[in-house]
Structure formats: structure tokens, C-alpha cells
Amino acid sequence: MTTTTLAAALEALETVAAGAGVDPAGARREGEALAATVAEPNKGAFVDWCAETGRASSAEPFFDAASRGRRYRVAQTATMSLLAAGGSAHAPAYAAALGDVALAAASLGTPDPRSSGNAVTAAAAQLAEAPAQRPTPPTLGDEVTGSLLEQLSVVQRKIAGLNTAPLPSLLGDGAAPSAPSTSEQQPPVAVQPPPGTPAEPEPAPEPERPAKTVEELLAELDELVGLADVKAEIHRQAAVLRVEGLRAEAGLKTPDITRHMVFNGNPGTGKTTVARLVAGIYAALGLLSKGQLVEVDRSELVAGYLGQTATKTAEVVASAIGGVLFIDEAYSLSGDQYGREAIDTLVKEMEDNRADLVVIVAGYPLPMAVFIGENPGLESRFRTHVEFADYTDDELVDIFAVMARGAEYDVDDAVLERLRTILGGVDRGPTFGNARYVRNLLEASIGRQAWRLREVETPSLEQLRVLEPDDLAEIEPVDIGGEADGPDPQREETT
Template sequence: MSTALTLGEALAALTTLATAAGLDPRVARAEGEALAATVAEPAPGAYLDWCAETGHSSAEDFTTAASRGRRFRVAQTPTMASLAMAGSADAAAYAHALSDVALAGSLLGEENARSVGNAATAAAAQLGAPGQASPRQSTPAREHVPGVADHFLQHVLEQSRIVRQKLAALEGTPLLHDPSVLDSTRPGSDAGPATGELGPVQTVPTAHEAPPAEPATPAPPLKTVEELLAELDELVGLTDVKAEIQRQAGVLRVEGLRADAGLEGLTITRHLIFNGNPGTGKTTVARLVAGIYRALGLLSKGQLVEVDRSELVAGYLGQTAMKTSEVITSALGGVLFIDEAYSLAGDQYGQEAIDTLVKEMEDHRGDLVVIVAGYPLPMTVFIGQNPGLESRFRTEIDFPDYTDDDLVQIFEVMASSAQYDASEGVLARLRDLLAKVERGPSFGNARYVRNVLEAAIGRHAWRLREIEAPTLQQLRELQPDDLAAPTAAVEPFEDTPEEQS
């Protein structure tokens, strides 16, 4: 019977798989460290264990990694997405290795149910469960596989058998490919092109086992523009955003047809500005835009590379240009998505990154699309004060805050994707939380309800930790008392009257 790996062991297994798959092991390890840090962030003392397991030496290293890793709780890491895009036979094992890293992260520091919830959603993301999927997209039913729990969950909160069994359900999750990945189905998949699913995730081989052989069968055909636009249309809310993306796709399609017919026309800039508060679906739509542009023949690959200031700016002048160029190189053939792009303004380091970006956009204008995103007002100022950016970013798309009804629907989709059931009582409790939370530019929208769900998963595990053999219903069923405001949910879970009210 296998046991849960330590973080050091999980990272070593991840880098070994990365090397075998032709990936840069340093990049894979950095992603794994970030994933573990963001999972462990709520646990007191986690940074000490994280540093001991990774070889880092400061709490600053931990917090920086945790910040970078937060996106991996809702979407595949770039290396994972690249394997899926290439149809690699290593994709399933690599996803499982990332889920082991998430599990190891939940064991860092003091026992903390919130870390368990983080691990559940992060593992689901790496295994392919969508973060803001269509309400009509559902994760196929997963059957329990004997022995799976021992691989994926043993030692997650030593006394918590329920956590082992619950998260073990992720073992059977089909590895769904990202909406932006048009050729990411793995050979051997028996899923049709409309589902975009890879075959069932296989157990990661131990040091004494050889990876299982993968049958070589043709990959399903690429998704069409119509299929991708249908996926866009099925996202919760975002009515005006959908209409604008549909319009952009139509204009670019006609431009391509005119060029094929030998007709001259105006060159339409494909770069976009996404204005909106956090959690309003900007990254999700960016992934679909990458896929749509690929299907239109405007991009050669269609991958999405998501970065922020910290991944573009170096510590010294001169190094920033090289760092930014490396990031852009990784995005060639796809979309470079710069979140909180306005943070590049105001100092010479950010300006160096902007200057490099403008030059590279010109040099690779035929096979690179850049989307910059952030709060509406700062983005307007950011674009307006730089002529090089202003001439290249002429299309702005505004992402409104979600309504309460939208957020409840998103919560249902997220819960269903992680194989949890949210009853009417649970949804009523969520509506109560939404009614009380202060709305403003810092309100997290979908991120807020994701945090509520992660905390609820942790409370669910904590609540059932003493049950020796929980039923399937108990394994799946969230209760209203499992939900609490995210600010309170990071604390250890005690059954106080105040929390149960």
C-alpha cells in the first residue's frame, strides 16, 4: 500500500516526470513549489516546513511562491497545459504528480482544514476539472477504485479518513483539456471531440515502477470556431463580453477570408484590453480567445501564458528585458495574458518590460496576441500614458461584476466539478453570505465563492473525520454549516455556536 509523499519526494517525482516528458525540470519544480505554497498558505507554520522541503530560506520566498501559485487552484499549470496540448502520453501521470504535490502541500504546518480544501480544488484543477465551466458541462461520475485512497490521501490530517476517501475520487477524473487547447487530447482517449476529455488519469508510477504504456491512437480533430464559441456562450453571465468576442471573431474571420481571396484590407489589431474587477472571468475568456484565434488560423498553437509583473520584471535593469523576452518566447503562437498590467507603470523596471513588450509585439505580430487586464480606471491610465501601447490596444472589453444569481450558479458548477452536492440549504446559506459581504473593487466575485467552497470542503472533511466508513452521500453532501465567510474560514475549524448560526 502506498503512502502520501512528502513535499520533497513529490517535487522530485514531478521533476523526474518533467524530464522524461521533455519539459524543463526547473520550471516544473518552480510550479510545484508554488502549487504547494498556495495550498499550505492558511496553515500556521507552513512556511517553515515548505522551506525545509524545498531548500528555500525565507518566509518571503514562501509568500511569493504562494501568490504565483494561486492561479493553479483553478487552472492547469503551464507545463501541464503544454503536455495536454501536445497530446503527450505523459499528461495523465504528470497531472497525478501535480495532485500529489497539492496533497503534500496540505500536510505542511499545523493541521488545517482550509489547506485540505485548497488541495482538493487545486488537484481537481490539475486533473482537469473546470473552474468556471458551463452549467451544462458536468464531470462524469467517478467510481471508487480500491486502493486509490491510500495513494492520494493517506496522512492528510492523520485522523481524517474521510479526506482520504473524498479526494481520492479525483483519481478517476478524466483529464479535461483547457478550453484554449484545441489539440490537447491524449492518444488513447475514448472521448469524442465535443467533450474535450482525455482518458482516465493513471496512478503515478513509484520509483520502482515503470510508467504504463500508452496505446497509440489518433487524436480527435481540433475544435472548430463554432464549438469554441458555443463554450463561450455557455459560461455563466458575461452577456456583453460574449457578444463582443463573437463580434471580434466574426470580423477576424471575414478579414481572413478576404486575405485568402487576395483582397486588401485594413490590418485589424488582435490585442485586447480586459477591464474588470478580480474574479470576473477575464482569464477564462482569455483561454477561449486563444483557442478561437487558433481555430481561425491567426495563431499557430493557441496556448495561453498567464503572467503578472513579478514574472516580467527582474531585480536589476537590463535583466528585465531578458526575462520579459523569455516569457514572450514561451507565448509565441498563442496568447500572452498580463494580469494587473497597470502595475508595470510608474518605475524604470516596469518601463523596461513595457518597451520590450512593444518591440516583441511588433517583431511577432503575425503569431502573438497580447491581452492586458486589470481594474478599469488604472488600465485606462496605463494604456493612455504609453503611445506604444495605445496604438496596439484599441479594443477594450469590460467585465462587469457577477450578480448574486451568477455567483450561486458558479458555486454550483465548481462544487459539481469537485464531486460535491450543494443542496438548496447550502445555496441559501451562500446567498446569505453574499448579501452581507461588502462589494467594491476588491471584491473577488468568482474568487470569493471559490474561497467559500474551498473552506466548505475543509469543514466537510473536519466534520466527518471521526467517521470510520462514511456513505457515498456523506462523502458528497455539503451542509449549510460547512459554509462560512472566507475571512473566517482560514482559522482552525471549531464547532462554535457562532459559526453554526
């Protein structure tokens, strides 16, 4: 197999999206943003990115797309979230297509080892079930997992400088075979059956996976590292809303309980991961029809001219109906007429779609308190505030270990001790990235491992998987980018 071009990978992504019944143009925008953020460290990548996406050569659209796409290195795209939340049979193919996009993007411009780390974590992030959060390996029968693990095998061989012939399954002999990546698929060769041979029946369509129960989703929440107070609040909300639904079914009066929330916390404290689980929990309770998460920031709500912002915000809200709209750094909407137009539109849309939409706004604690307090229309609708505390060193070490395992890398006690040393020397100011910081450490270490193996002609499977203490090196917190570096990792954190 040869590595596909970005243009071909994006075209394949659109094809899969069309087959899944979702907007191909939206899928392409996600793919272009994912490719830009993966390739961002590569010198001159914007030239190749523009050529592959059919744009005139300019750095501005590339870096705009890279900024939007940073969240996709650590969390599902909106379309992937929609397909996964609905148990779509097309989810594995879409995840594999996104993996192809990430792999192709790592080769744009002059490749830098950091882009290889970006590609690996971006591919892993598209799994439907947050593998970096589970303390055990992914379920072997999960088609999405199998599809993405195939992609990770290709990425690992790519960054080690090998040809990309398939590796033995990293799941072991008992694993279910994974779906081929979109760049591997070949058209079948038609063979004429002998005369009189009965025609084979058409294969049955792939069944959709059953939706997760509330209990399963709450169990996933409980498996997250740390976040004790957050878990308790989400459990309480689930219990209250469950009883509200039972009272309504019994014909009893029910209080008007607002479902919208404010997530207060520093970068990388798990806000996006928990928002995704909230979307699933609310859908399992029958309060939302789909359960997808649509994550945006100011740039995706505000347009360049007055009047356009209302339309842009309404379109974003429409894409989130049936699920959760998650607005990161929501306080950035304060202070100008464009932001006020977005807020006014948001309040109207929340009221018009209150039966099938939940909005979660998130950001630093103090600016969020000011933001909500300054807007009466918001204050009356956001009465539930959830506080996300910073992680301890022990929690960050645990998060690093499960992130590495989710991306198919092995780390031993020596690596984790090296991580503890690095964390002990990092300034924990208000912009410290928490789990995002250790996610960036992991991405950088994956790049260093690739560089370390550059002259090994045929690395073993163990060499491709093992990270060594010297692969970890301290990075400046400023490199993490604070809130601008994308949504929270614990999936991120991984979010």
C-alpha cells in the same frame, strides 16, 4: 497507497515534464509555487516547504512562491495549458502529477482545514476543460478528467482522516478507468514467456486528442455563467478574424486588425477564463500555432536591476509565442523605470512576434484606462477593450454550484440558500472578489467539512461528497485579497 512527500511529487512532476518534451525546471517552479499556495494556511509550512524543495529555511521564498502560485488554485499552470491546448497524450499524466503535488503540500507544517480546500480546488483547476464551468459532468472518456478525479478521491479521503486506499470510481460503473497517480505507479514485474511464445507487439503511442474547433470553443464560452456583453464581443472578434483569414486565402487585401486586447473588470469577473478560451479560438482560426495561455504579473516581468528586466520580459514572451500572454494588473508596470523597461521590451517583442503572439492586459477599469493612455506604444496596439461586469447574486450562486460539482462535491438548495444569505450581507466595494469570493467560500467549506468528519471512522461516499449549510460561513472580503489573490476565478470561478 501512501501519500508521497512533496520532494518525491516534485521529482515525479519533472520526470513527466521531460517525457512530454517541456522544460522540467519550469515544471518544477510551477509545482513549488502550487505547493506553497496550497500549504500557505498551515502553521510552519514554510519550514517543511524549504526542506522539501532544498532551500535554506526562510519564510520569504515560501511566501513569494505562494503569491505566484495562487492562480494555480483556480486555473491551469502554463505548462498544463500548453499540453492541454496541444491535445498532448502526456496531459493526463502531468495533471495527475500536479494533483500529487497539491496533495503532498496539504500535509506541510501543521495542517489546517483550509489547505485541504486549497488542494481540492487546485487539483480540479488543472483539468484541461474547465469542469467547473460546465453545467453537466465532465466527459467520461476524457483522460485528463479521469486522471484528476482519481486525485480528488485521494484528497477527499486524506482530508477526512482516512488511509488513502483507492475509492470506487466516482464516475460510476460505466466510466473509463482513470490513470493512476504518479505516487501509485509501480514498475512492472518482468515475466519470462514460455518458449515459442510470439513476442507481444509494442503498444502504440497514445494518440493526441484532436484540437477543438472554433464552434466547440465558442460553445464553451456561451456556457459560462453571465458575461453576456463579453460573449458578444468575443463572437464578433472571432467572426471578423475568420473573414480576414478567408480574404487572405483568396488573395484579397486585408485590413491590419490588431488582435491584442484590454480586459477591464474587477477581481473575479472571468477575465482569465475568457483569455484561455480566446487563446484556443485564435489557434483554431489558424492565427496562433499553439493556443496556450501564459499568465503573469509585474513580479514575473520585472527584475531587481536595470538591464535584467528586458531579459526577463523577453523570456516570458518567448514562452508565450504561439499563444496568449495574459498580464494581470498591467497598470502596476507604470510609474518607475523598471516597469518602463518591461513595457518597452514588451512593445518590441509584440512587434517582432506579431504573427504568432497575442497579448491581453487586464485589471481594474480606471487604472487600465490611465495605463493604456499614458503609453503611446501600447495605445496603438490595444484597440479592443472588453468590459467585464460584476456578477449578480444569482450568477454567483450558479458559479458556486458548478465549482462545487467540478470539485466532486454535492450541494443542495439549503446550501445555496445559505450562500444567498451570506452574499446579501457582503459589502460590494471595488475590491469585492466576485466569483473569487465564492470560490474562497467553497475552499473554506471543504475545510470545515473535513473537520466535521474528523471523528467519523469510515465516512461513506455520500458523506465525503456532501456539503452542509453549516459548512458555509461568511468570510471577510479582505481575506480574498483583491487582485493580489490570483487571477480571476469563473474557472477560478474557478477565473
